[in-house]
Every structure is written in C-alpha cells, then in structure tokens.
Amino acid sequence: MKALLERKKRVGLVMIGLIFCALWFPLFAAEEEDEEEEEEEISIPMEEILSFEKHAPAFMVKLRKEEELDAFPCMDCHEDEEPNPTERELEEDHEDLVLEHGGGRFWCITCHHLEQRDYLTSLKNKRIDFDQSYRLCGQCHFQRQKDWFFGGHGKRVGNWKGDRELYLCTECHNPHSPAIEPIPPNPPPKVRKGLEYVPTKHHKHVNVWEKYLPNQNKEEDHGH
Amino acid sequence: MDTEKTMGQADMTSAKKSSTGITRRSLLKKMGIAGATAVATTAAGTVAANVSGENATEFGDAVGEFFQDHYQKMSKQEIEEALARLERQYKRKYGVEVKVDNTPPQPNVLYGYALNISKCKGYRKCVDACVTENNQSRDPQVQFIRVLEMNKGSMNLEESDHYYNPELVPQEGKFYLPVQCMQCENPPCVNACPTKATWKEPDGIVAIDYNWCIGCRYCMTACPYWARHFNWSEPEIPQEEINPVTHYLGNRPRPKGVVEKCYFCVQRTRKDQQPACQEACPTGARVFGNLLDPKSEIRYILENKTVFRLKEDLGTEPKFWYFTD
Numbered sequence: 001m002k003a004l005l006e007r008k009k010r011v012g013l014v015m016i017g018l019i020f021c022a023l024w025f026p027l028f029a030a031e032e033e034d035e036e037e038e039e040e041e042i043s044i045p046m047e048e049i050l051s052f053e054k055h056a057p058a059f060m061v062k063l064r065k066e067e068e069l070d071a072f073p074c075m076d077c078h079e080d081e082e083p084n085p086t087e088r089e090l091e092e093d094h095e096d097l098v099l100e101h102g103g104g105r106f107w108c109i110t111c112h113h114l115e116q117r118d119y120l121t122s123l124k125n126k127r128i129d130f131d132q133s134y135r136l137c138g139q140c141h142f143q144r145q146k147d148w149f150f151g152g153h154g155k156r157v158g159n160w161k162g163d164r165e166l167y168l169c170t171e172c173h174n175p176h177s178p179a180i181e182p183i184p185p186n187p188p189p190k191v192r193k194g195l196e197y198v199p200t201k202h203h204k205h206v207n208v209w210e211k212y213l214p215n216q217n218k219e220e221d222h223g224h
Numbered sequence: 225m226d227t228e229k230t231m232g233q234a235d236m237t238s239a240k241k242s243s244t245g246i247t248r249r250s251l252l253k254k255m256g257i258a259g260a261t262a263v264a265t266t267a268a269g270t271v272a273a274n275v276s277g278e279n280a281t282e283f284g285d286a287v288g289e290f291f292q293d294h295y296q297k298m299s300k301q302e303i304e305e306a307l308a309r310l311e312r313q314y315k316r317k318y319g320v321e322v323k324v325d326n327t328p329p330q331p332n333v334l335y336g337y338a339l340n341i342s343k344c345k346g347y348r349k350c351v352d353a354c355v356t357e358n359n360q361s362r363d364p365q366v367q368f369i370r371v372l373e374m375n376k377g378s379m380n381l382e383e384s385d386h387y388y389n390p391e392l393v394p395q396e397g398k399f400y401l402p403v404q405c406m407q408c409e410n411p412p413c414v415n416a417c418p419t420k421a422t423w424k425e426p427d428g429i430v431a432i433d434y435n436w437c438i439g440c441r442y443c444m445t446a447c448p449y450w451a452r453h454f455n456w457s458e459p460e461i462p463q464e465e466i467n468p469v470t471h472y473l474g475n476r477p478r479p480k481g482v483v484e485k486c487y488f489c490v491q492r493t494r495k496d497q498q499p500a501c502q503e504a505c506p507t508g509a510r511v512f513g514n515l516l517d518p519k520s521e522i523r524y525i526l527e528n529k530t531v532f533r534l535k536e537d538l539g540t541e542p543k544f545w546y547f548t549d
Contacts, residue, residue: 057519151521152340152529153549155508161496172508180507182392186348189387190365197387 053135056149059164062157062171065130072130074117083114100177111136111175137169282316285309294420295433295472306435307472314477318461322468324476327494329427335488335543336428336515337499338525339402342549343509346371346393346400353504354404357489358475359467361459368486369501370450372401403534404501405430405451405486406542416446422483427494428515428543429487431473437482444483448535449542452485488512515543 065072071093087107090097099106113121113128120128120136128136138145147153148166155172158165173180191197280288288309293302307324314322351369360366372384376397384401394400411430414422421436422443444452458480470476471491478484489499493512497503502510513522525531529547536542 147549150524150528151511151513152525153508155505156498156511156521158498159496160493160498160502160512161514167508172506180345182345182394183347184391185346185389185393186352188348188389189351189367189370191387193364 052146052149057151057164059149059166061131061134061166061168063131064168064170069130072118078117085109085114098177100179101175131168133168133170133175137175280309280312285313289313289435292435294436295431296423303472310472310476318463318466318477320463320466320468322466322470322476324470324472325491326472327491329425329429330494332514332516334428334515335407335493336513336522336526336545337407337488337543338511338522338529338531338545338547340507340509340511340549341399341401341546343507344371344400344402344505345507346373346388346395346398347506349504349506350402350501350510353500354486356465357467357492357500358486359459359461359470359477360484361455361461361478362465363460364457366453366455366459366484368451368453368484369402369404372403373398374401401546402501403449403451404544405488406449406534406540406544407486407488409541409543410539412446412448412538412540413443413452416442418442425473425490429473429490430485431487431490432482432484433473434476434478434482434484439481439483441483447485448538448540452483454483455480 071077077093085107099108102110109121111120113119116127118130120130120133122128122136123139134145134148138148144153148169151164154169155167156164157167169175288305292298292306292309295303298306303326307326310324311322314320314324348371351367351371354360354368355362355366358368360368370386372381372386373388373395374380374384376399388395388398407424407428407430409424409428411422411424414424414430418440419436419438421438422430422432425431439454441452441454444454455478459478461477466477467475469491471494474487474490489497489501493499499510499512502512511521511525513520515522515526517523525547526545531545531547533542533545
C-alpha cells in the first residue's frame with residue numbers, strides 16, 4: 001500500500017513537471033517566432049523580390065558600403081540623434097548634397113531607413129542593405145533592373161567567363177542626382193601624314209574629312 | 225562557238241603534253257622545288273645550330289625568321305622556336321622581356337560583341353585602352369577603334385566625324401558609333417588575301433600572321449569597315465609603355481610593312497579576361513561574351529534587344545552588334 005502511494009506520488013511529481021514544461025514551451029516557442037517575424041518585417045521577404053532576380057544567371061556585386069562609402073556606418077553619427085522625418089535645409093555633413101533625383105519629389109527617408117540609418121528602405125518600409133541597392137532602384141526602374149540582372153545594362157567587371165561580378169547602380173550613378181554629366185573626350189586621332197582636315201560642305205558644323213593634299217608635300221619624308 | 229574553241233585548245237595542250245611526256249612548266253616547277261629544298265635544308269641546318277640555346281645570334285634569328293612557315297602549317301616545336309625567336313628579337317629591339325604565347329582557342333566558344341549606342345558617350349576611353357594594351361604604334365598613330373560622331377536620326381557614315389573634339393561629350397544632337405574589326409563570319413578580307421596570311425580561328429577571331437603578311441593591303445580594300453591598318457613606317461612604342469604580355473596572333477609588336485587590326489584582345493579573351501576596351505568603358509556600353517552559351521549576356525542582348533549590324537546588306541555576317549536601350 002505504502003509502495004503504491006509512493007509510486008502515485010512519484011507519478012504525480014512527474015506529471016506536474018510535465019505540465020509545467022508544457023506551459024512554458026509555447027512561451028519559448030513564441031519568443032523564437034517573434035524574432036523571425038521581426039526579421040521578416042524589416043527585410044524584404046524573398047517572395048516579394050521580383051522574379052527576374054531569381055531567374056537571372058547567378059551574380060555577385062562589387063561591394064561598396066564598407067569600401068567606398070566614407071561615412072559608413074551612418075549610425076556612428078545618427079545614433080545619438082532623434083530621427084526627424086520633416087523636410088528641411090540640410091546642414092553639417094550633408095549640406096553639399098544636391099537632391100535632384102525624382103525632380104524634387106523625394107526626401108531622404110524615401111530611400112533611407114528612418115530609424116536604422118545603416119540601411120535603405122523599400123516603398124513598403126522594409127529594410128534594404130546598401131550593397132543590395134539595386135532592389136531599391138528596381139522598384140521604379142524595373143526595366144533597367146531586369147536588363148541589369150541579365151547583362152543588358154550596367155557593367156560586368158572581372159572576366160567574361162566564370163563568376164559574374166557586376167557594378168552596383170551607385171557605382172556609376174550618384175543616387176542623389178543620377179544623370180551623368182558630360183566630360184571632355186580623350187584627344188582625337190592625328191590625321192595621317194600628307195593628309196589634312198577638310199571640312200565637308202554637307203556638314204553644318206565644322207567637320208573634317210581626309211583628302212589628299214596636292215603634290216606640294218612630295219619632297220617631305222613620307223614616313224607614314 | 226567560244227566553247228568549241230576553248231575545248232579545241234584544251235585538246236591541243238593535252239596532246240602536246242602527252243607527246244613529250246613533260247611540259248616546260250612542270251619541269252621548271254620541279255627544278256624550282258628541288259633547288260629551294262636544297263637551300264632550305266642547308267639554311268635550316270644553320271638555323272638549328274644557331275637557334276638552340278641562348279646564344280642565338282641576330283643573324284641566326286633573321287635566317288630562322290626568313291624560313292619560318294605559315295602559322296597554321298608549323299609543327300608544335302616550330303611554333304615554340306618561333307615564339308622564342310620573337311622574344312629574343314623583341315628583347316634586342318625594345319630592351320624589354322616580352323612574353324609571346326600561343327594560347328589555343330577554347331572549345332565551344334565563339335566570341336561576340338555587342339555595343340549599346342544609347343550608352344556610348346564618345347569619351348574615347350576604349351581607344352586609349354586599346355592602344356596601350358595592344359602595343360599599337362604611337363607615332364605614326366595606329367588605332368583599332370574609330371569612334372564616329374553621328375547626327376542623330378541618321379546612319380549616313382559619310383557624314384560622320386572621326387576627329388570630333390568638342391569641349392564636352394556627348395554633344396547635343398549627336399550619337400557615337402565606335403567601329404572596329406567586326407570579326408565577320410564571312411570575312412571579305414580573308415578571301416582577298418593572296419598569301420592566306422589572315423584567316424578565321426575556331427573561336428571566330430579573324431587572325432593575322434604578321435610574319436606571313438606581305439603588306440599588299442588587298443585586305444584593307446576588301447574590308448567595308450575600315451578596320452584594317454597598315455604600318456607605313458616602323459611602329460614607335462615607348463619602351464616603358466610596351467605591354468609584355470602578348471600573343472602570337474595578337475598584340476605582339478608588329479614590324480613595318482604589315483597590316484594589323486583588332487582581334488578581340490586574343491591574348492586576354494582566351495584566358496577568360498574581358499577585352500581591354502570593355503574593361504575601360506566607363507558607361508558599360510560594351511558587352512562581350514560567348515555566343516554559344518545561352519546564359520551569356522551577349523545572348524540576352526541578341527534575344528531581347530533591337531540589334532543591328534553595320535552594313536548588314538553586304539552579307540559579311542559581323543559578330544559585332546549594335547543595340548539601343
């Protein structure tokens with residue numbers, strides 16, 4: 001009898017233990033799920049990424065944020081500041097910025113994450129890494145983005161064969177004023193010896209064409 | 225009437241041949257071959273004696289060069305001897321250790337090029353990179369790439385301007401059309417060459433054996449793209465600017481009196497690298513790749529963009545396409 005009681009007691013203890021654990025388990029599990037959900041909430045979920053990226057031949061990008069961006073990580077300065085989403089005259093380190101992109105319709109936080117300054121932000125307020133900026137640009141410039149994934153826009157660096165390494169959009173375009181300004185060309189070729197520039201009358205601008213000179217140069221050394 | 229006459233003549237010739245057993249022409253030919261063989265054998269002996277080792281003399285190399293066969297006919301050993309000889313000759317001429325290699329074409333590769341004329345801004349960065357990479361003569365200037373400034377809305381090449389030099393490019397109302405060797409699938413220059421010094425390689429590159437070229441310039445007249453250039457005088461390259469990484473069919477320094485042209489940077493592309501012009505282009509207008517790889521960028525462009533080729537109606541089948549965004 002005593003032995004039976006002992007046994008019941010033991011079983012009871014085990015049961016209590018089990019119930020206790022069972023009560024706690026969902027709590028632990030819920031906590032883990034929360035973390036995952038939070039991560040999903042702040043970054044773009046894979047299913048929302050345009051299918052072009054999934055179907056394009058594998059590529060990697062020439063990383064920029066650590067190597068090229070002088071002020072990165074941005075949080076070094078922005079950590080202590082209260083985020084201020086209102087449009088205003090930019091001061092201090094950002095006073096040189098010319099914000100021409102979008103013809104004045106954009107403000108910093110259109111592309112930069114308000115709270116987490118080390119990230120960019122999507123239109124649905126999801127976090128985007130600086131080194132995946134093509135996902136941000138592609139929200140509007142989707143046709144260009146498609147070409148970029150497949151090699152019709154942008155530049156492949158490294159070899160033509162093997163791993164594809166691409167320049168990010170921001171390697172060539174200044175994201176704040178993306179239009180590329182004209183630059184001076186490299187010098188023109190020389191006209192061959194014994195020939196001279198002859199403006200062609202069909203041309204409205206000053207133009208040139210090669211034409212044989214009269215025989216006056218015959219005695220010179222025709223090295224060419 | 226004419227046909228009968230021709231046939232009659234043919235009969236007469238054959239009759240003449242059969243009566244004597246040997247024609248004057250064939251006798252002379254046989255004698256010539258015998259003589260040449262004798263000379264060649266003697267010379268080859270001399271060359272072999274001179275070539276072996278580092279003690280090869282300038283004269284020995286000159287003799288060896290004289291008797292060097294066509295690139296496609298040389299045995300592996302003969303090619304190696306030719307490469308070593310060239311390296312010695314460049315060392316003497318330029319004082320630089322130039323490496324001449326002979327990387328073979330890669331299997332299942334056919335090179336193709338596409339150029340986005342919406343993106344080309346006429347900076348001429350490709351031209352300068354090409355000159356440096358390919359040991360092109362600086363004076364007189366030889367340039368494989370010719371960037372044409374064109375009037376928008378027109379494809380009239382006669383109204384293009386090769387010597388444009390405004391303060392800034394691109395200019396309003398202009399677009400830029402770089403032209404270089406198109407590595408035609410049906411190259412008229414190859415058909416024109418009387419010595420077969422130029423031919424199409426298995427990877428599609430139209431190559432020149434500068435040691436076999438006699439400088440007749442027939443190929444230049446045959447080329448509708450002005451892609452071939454002649455070395456009218458001894459090419460001048462500053463010693464410090466010589467690119468020592470070269471290929472026999474590519475950027476090895478050329479002598480006076482031969483024709484040269486773009487070869488898609490064979491010394492780079494056969495080692496998986498991009499051509500120098502692609503690497504230099506800051507706008508990403510240039511796309512290079514393997515036409516036989518369905519996943520390559522060039523195939524995407526050919527399949528998805530509006531492409532055209534220059535003077536397509538001539539049937540030269542260039543492997544160089546232009547496209548717009």
